Amino acid sequence: MNLRGYFLPVVATLGFVFLYAPIVSLVVFSFNESRLVTVWGGFSTRWYGELLRDGQMLSAAWVSLKVATLSATLATVIGTLAAFTLTRFARFRGKLLLTGMVTAPLVMPEVITGLSLLLLFVTMENMLGWPAGRGLTTVVIAHATFCAAYVTVIAQSRLRDMDESLEEAARDLGAGPVRVFFDITLPVITPALISGWLLAFTLSLDDLVVASFVSGPGASTLPMVIFSKVRLGVSPDVNALATIIIVIVAIAVTIAGLLLRRQHKKY
Structure with missing residues (x-):
């Protein structure tokens, strides 16, 4: 093998080391006996016990899981409807605006997103009395807002690749639009929706900036607590x-991955 043949394996190896070496180091030092995270003091599961006794950390983890689950589910519903509208309706008034609204959160800085949502919630509270303060509800709405954009892009790409003749055949056999969607379209795009939900869940669980703007007492997420520590x-x-x-x-x-693989084999 010549020098050119070695280039790709070497670069790939260096890339994987750069990405995963810090993660491996973190896992190894989680079993460290020493209080110093960079000094190995022997193997121990001491800090897992300390973690289970940390009420603040466990409470924040539970809040993050609830927020991520609710916001990912809400984002999947909104993103699926938006993707279906953009792909199945050729022209309608406001399509360009909807497209811009869908893609804007993808490129908008998180600081701008968080600040604008905070101002929105404050204005709504002053005018409507809801939401009453910042808490779990505002964090879920904020996360669903930017996560829906990612779900829309994933679902939209799957709908574009889908064979529309399946839907046309179902309509020719007398099925209404709602039944066509639930019996034909939804099962076909389910793998994409699962991927979108997982991505939205991960983004919500990982978010720090937006949550810092819209959260309140009792709604501190896990990234916020970890950052403070x-x-x-x-x-x-x-x-x-x-x-x-x-x-x-x-x-x-x-x-x-196993579910998606089984779904692909089925269809």
């Missing part, structure tokens, strides 16, 4: 928490 110095229990999240995400991605 890291500012005072990284503690080993944060490594333990990150390791647990990595394992959960890896299991979820594996299960989703």
